[in-house]
Amino acid sequence: MRKVAFVLALAILATSLVAAQEIRVGGVGPVTGEAATFGISTKNGIMLAAEEWNARGGLFNNRRVRIIFEDDKGDPAEGATVYTKLIQQDNVVAIIGTVMSKVTLAGAPIAQANGIPMISPTSTNERVTLVGDYIYRACFIDPFQGTVGANFAFNELKARNAATLFDIGNDYTKGLAENFRAQFLKLGGKVVAFEGHPAGATDFKAQLTKILANKPDVLYVPNYYNDVGLIAKQARELGFNGPMVGGDGWDSPDLVKIGGKAVENGFFTNHYAAADPRPIVQEFVKKYKAKFGAEPDALATLAYDAAYIMFDAIRRAGSTRGSAIRDALKTTNLDVVSGKVTFDSNRNPIKSAVIIEMKNGQQVYRSTVNP
């Protein structure tokens, strides 16, 4: 009996020693559901970053990183479950995730309460990092995207009458629309329609007919790609030929598959463009293409960057303690693919944005905008 206990104890000790070598980091993204391409790109970006760090000998003291990736299905309730599972069952030391603001807002309080540092690659809603001092993000925030969109519509497209259509059930699209309106008014333009549509809608014609009756010269549609595709098609069907402007939610190959020709004359603000000539961008694009057979979108890029920021913080902390990693994150000063990153006092990164144009079914880099 005693022998058995001894062997058992030894086995437990051995496994815990092996496990201690590895640093477990959680990854979260909507791999299925309404924003599936976002989740897949996010997963790819994180996995590529982890692979590169492990090839270089791990995060610190030769301790390799192991990513435990979970699917939040783009659903806040699912997101909360997954965060709890990662923290309590998998004992991760940090979390990289998740994509959609509404889901991140469900997961972040759980990470904060457990003292687990997290970085969201792409949740642009302002409130995300205000959840607490353990919550960071790798992307710029809604006010900035809305502001850039309005500047672009007013100055470059010379629009004076703007209309917006956004998803009232989604913090992200609402945030962008509100900030677009504020900036467009400030520039001296007129917002002739400010319409919401219910979440999960497929028919937008009632709202679009009403909006178009006010003769806008630009339509601001800060939705996710699959809604944008439908909205663009229906707006063109109703005879609107003017430009449409949106945010990084447009960044998906499915945008053109759903919207077809209707998304031509469309522009959106984004975090990065694959055509950016900086060497760090070109090297990343090459590696990503070789591994996944596709050009990385902004989601993949920001996930990769978020992972780099988190791994760099863990390396500098030299510890897996939550508070140590949190303190290291605060002093981040790192060159990543989407630009040089430092954090402000609200744990938002300070960096640049690009404008991308939809031309012949392709994304074309148009310009870079600094904060």
Next chain:
Amino acid sequence: MGSIFSIQQVINGLQVGSIYALIALGYTMVYGIVRLINFAHGDFFMLGAYAAYGTFFVFNALIVSKSGVTAFFVLLASMAAGGIIALLTNQLAYRPLRYKPKLSSLITAIGVSMFLEYFLSALPMVGPSYRPFPDVIPRVNIKIGTATISNIVIIDILVAAVLMVGLTLLVKKTALGKAMRAVSQDKDAARLMGIDIEKGIAFTFLIGGAFAGAAGLLAGMTYPRIFPYMGIQPGLKAFIAAVLGGIGNIPGAVLGAYIMGLAETFASAYNSLIGEGIAFAILIVVLLVRPTGLLGEKTADKI
């Protein structure tokens, strides 16, 4: 106000109504004949859309055919898929419970609905994500005065109209239709008259499912993205349309569907939040004021 009650909004409403009407017909027929609210009906709609999607790509890969020919076969496939699955659902799930308490069938209907949604989500070739639906026929916009109408909208309304007229003729003029009506009026008397009531019921499911399948194709063409849960919302709305028109009543379902489509469009144009809720508000008002629906007859036992 002009933009809320314009010709354009009427066209928008008719389009929404056409899709509801095709789904509502199946709901109302099945209720009329077996007094069952078939909650899986919205999923036959979804299956129709997926069958159309698959058929379109098979056709495009095998033969470079004229789009008209492809469109015909795509329509056929969507109706066949909706109809056959509806028939199987009846034979496997509802028939064994025919003379058991009504609640068993109702719960089974919810079970079948969930099974179809989650089973398709789990299939690797379908999956839970959105799929962009291809342009089965090219889109053309036609301008009428200040309003714009696309050929897709015209097709939606026409297909719905043709199928409805066909159904009315079938029910009113053929022997099979007579049998269906007889079964819906009195099962026992119908059986005593030598009518094969199971055949009548099976046929009702087949037709109802086929209509839902056709609606799935139309919805895919109009709103070009499909996913396994796409049937839930339209199914619910079509059910309300059927109740509004008088559940069990065929012209009532069509009338209810168009009223719903127009009401939703006008309400959404006024305020998006009201648009989503108006259907349910209508349902409550109808149940309070006229529980049998607009064209429904008074009977003792309703839902």
